[in-house]
Amino acid sequence: MTAPDERDIDAMLAAMLAPPERPGDRGFAVGVERAIDAQAAYARARSRFWRSFAFEALAIGALLAALWLLSSAPLLAPLAGATHWGLAPPLLLVLLLWFGTQRWRQA
Template sequence: MTGPDDSAMDAMLSAMLAPPTRAGDRAFAVQVDRAIDAQAAYARARSRFWSSFAFEALAVAALLAGLWLLSGTPLLAPLAGPAQWGFAPPLLLVLLLWFGGTQRLRSA
């Protein structure tokens, strides 16, 4: 079914459908490279933030558990009050403000 004119037709179609020849867009390539670098830097910073967040959240939880255990001791019972949380709320507020401040500064 192929005739002698098929090669000429193929050549004409390939010439018509070929993308235009032009120089590469260097500015676009640089912009894409910068976007990839920025995305990688953001991913690293986000990973550092979450690992730090998890570590400091565990530290705050351990401190709160220690406060709760200490509030039940006979030596500190007068300070703790009847609910065993008399002095814990102010200390909890200080810990949470410290925790929130360090995370806010770290993200800046």
């Protein structure tokens, strides 16, 4: 009795384990491509949002610091009141309303 050659065994296993011959599923491939494109677009939009959010948060923080410094200036002390924040709430409200209208305009 002769042992089968190793190459014969490899060829037999390759033939048995090979996927069946059939045409590709174009619909599935298109769906996967669309999903990849949508995920990339979402990642870009998310990155733009966080970059914009960080910039605008820094800008609002700088404006609040400027309002605090202005409200503690001797020239504006009568307008600021005892707590040094008398000017800040109305000006902050104007700033937030402007910020909101800018966001709606972009959408």
